[in-house]
Amino acid sequence: MKKIVKFGGSSLANAEQFQKVGEIIRSDESRRYVVPSAPGKRFDGDTKVTDLLYKCYNTAVEGEDFIPILQEIKGRYYEIIRGLNLDLSLEDEFAQIEADFKAQAGTDYAASRGEFLNGKVMAAYLGYEFVDAADVIRFDKNGNLDAEKTDRLLSKKLAKCERAVIPGFYGAGEDGKVKTFSRGGSDVTGSLVAKAIKADLYENWTDVSGFLVTDPRIVKNPEVIESITYRELRELSYMGATVLHEDAIFPVRKEGIPINIKNTNRPEDKGTFIVESTCKKPKFTITGIAGKKGFCSINIEKSMMNSEVGFGRKVLQVFEDQGISFEHVPSGIDTMTVYVHQDEFEEKEQQVIAGIHRAVQPDFVEMESDLALIAVVGRGMKSTRGTAGRIFSALAHANVNVKMIDQGSSELNIIIGVENRDFETAVKAIYDIFVITQI
Numbered sequence: 001m002k003k004i005v006k007f008g009g010s011s012l013a014n015a016e017q018f019q020k021v022g023e024i025i026r027s028d029e030s031r032r033y034v035v036p037s038a039p040g041k042r043f044d045g046d047t048k049v050t051d052l053l054y055k056c057y058n059t060a061v062e063g064e065d066f067i068p069i070l071q072e073i074k075g076r077y078y079e080i081i082r083g084l085n086l087d088l089s090l091e092d093e094f095a096q097i098e099a100d101f102k103a104q105a106g107t108d109y110a111a112s113r114g115e116f117l118n119g120k121v122m123a124a125y126l127g128y129e130f131v132d133a134a135d136v137i138r139f140d141k142n143g144n145l146d147a148e149k150t151d152r153l154l155s156k157k158l159a160k161c162e163r164a165v166i167p168g169f170y171g172a173g174e175d176g177k178v179k180t181f182s183r184g185g186s187d188v189t190g191s192l193v194a195k196a197i198k199a200d201l202y203e204n205w206t207d208v209s210g211f212l213v214t215d216p217r218i219v220k221n222p223e224v225i226e227s228i229t230y231r232e233l234r235e236l237s238y239m240g241a242t243v244l245h246e247d248a249i250f251p252v253r254k255e256g257i258p259i260n261i262k263n264t265n266r267p268e269d270k271g272t273f274i275v276e277s278t279c280k281k282p283k284f285t286i287t288g289i290a291g292k293k294g295f296c297s298i299n300i301e302k303s304m305m306n307s308e309v310g311f312g313r314k315v316l317q318v319f320e321d322q323g324i325s326f327e328h329v330p331s332g333i334d335t336m337t338v339y340v341h342q343d344e345f346e347e348k349e350q351q352v353i354a355g356i357h358r359a360v361q362p363d364f365v366e367m368e369s370d371l372a373l374i375a376v377v378g379r380g381m382k383s384t385r386g387t388a389g390r391i392f393s394a395l396a397h398a399n400v401n402v403k404m405i406d407q408g409s410s411e412l413n414i415i416i417g418v419e420n421r422d423f424e425t426a427v428k429a430i431y432d433i434f435v436i437t438q439i
């Protein structure tokens, strides 16, 4: 039996958390490969080491004194080292980091040092071998993960390690330059390691007892999802359920390796199992609710749009030419609406509008910003009548105005657009109807 265990920043924020992690790993012989994140927040209002590193590096680039911030980061690691009574010095590593910051080694390199240093501490604490992710996780020249090469390098290296610590979040290009995944990317590293070692299980340890039906920052103590399919999870994590990085699913999904989300502070809780498929019926009609704020809609109207072959393609081409990806495109007979991320769209707004006018000569283009999208996801929805009806009556009761509805053809999810200010109310109302009152 081989398990890979990934611990998030909340599980490694200080020595006390490290001790819990140590106990978890030592209590099961098969927990042989460990992927740590950088130390996270120790308390509400604290700063993650990764954020301190970004700040420190930006200060260096601006030519200002970055040493006090670097000292603060060093303090975080020595607090852990001392608390664990480890005989470990990070002086050489910090001297190197200081020199590299002066030489402006890059933002990704800077951010990656959080995981690099925590990997060193973890390896010393457990007596496991340290494997630098820069040697085994490869990015191509466009900055995308080279999945095949990574798999080859990782499996070759780890075949020779009985027990190893591989820091999360980063790898390197062919030229050796360090590159990180997007935020939360240690989950992806865990998944890549799971695939490479053909793990029986990928345990992802965090500060909640599994994947919850909805975000605990919106609904107090939501129910835990016992089991969820990769497809459902992909929808939820893409739509903002931050507990697992949206790209962490692909490597393990190919191999059918289950992921178990577990709580470092309550290891006895079963957590959530993420699997390829399951005949277990979900406890409720829906599996989960997630959502994101900050979208913008561009509504295009033109009489007889329905008979103009190629209309949609021409409109979407304008977005493509500006490098903007679209989220949803609901359409009517003479209307078509494109939903995009507001931050991506705002700076190119006028070019897009001009482009649409040139491409399709619309009668009318109207925009609306500050919108939120909510995804209601569940494999059980397909076989249940009235799901959409229940959602909309709950939203009407909560006085939420629905701006857009999009039901995927898989019937796995329903996407609802609302105003940003109604977002939390809408999520609570949907949770209530399906989980609390169940009417």
Ligand SMILES: Nc1ncnc2c1ncn2[C@@H]1O[C@H](COP(=O)(O)OP(=O)(O)O)[C@@H](O)[C@H]1O
Residues within 6 Å of the ligand: 007, 008, 009, 010, 011, 037, 040, 184, 205, 206, 207, 208, 210, 211, 212, 213, 214, 215, 216, 217, 240, 241, 242, 243, 244, 288
């Ligand atoms: N549906 C959800 N289920 C569980 N946690 C969620 C969900 N949506 C958002 N979260 C948030 O995700 C957090 C865990 O992810 P993250 O902060 O990345 O943890 P870690 O530091 O362990 O990687 C939880 O503390 C919770 O606030």
Ligand SMILES: N[C@@H](CC(=O)OP(=O)(O)O)C(=O)O
Residues within 6 Å of the ligand: 007, 008, 009, 010, 037, 038, 040, 048, 050, 051, 114, 168, 169, 182, 183, 184, 185, 186, 187
């Ligand atoms: N430390 C990185 C990568 C990461 O995955 O962290 P965490 O596991 O704490 O979400 C970040 O803050 O983005």
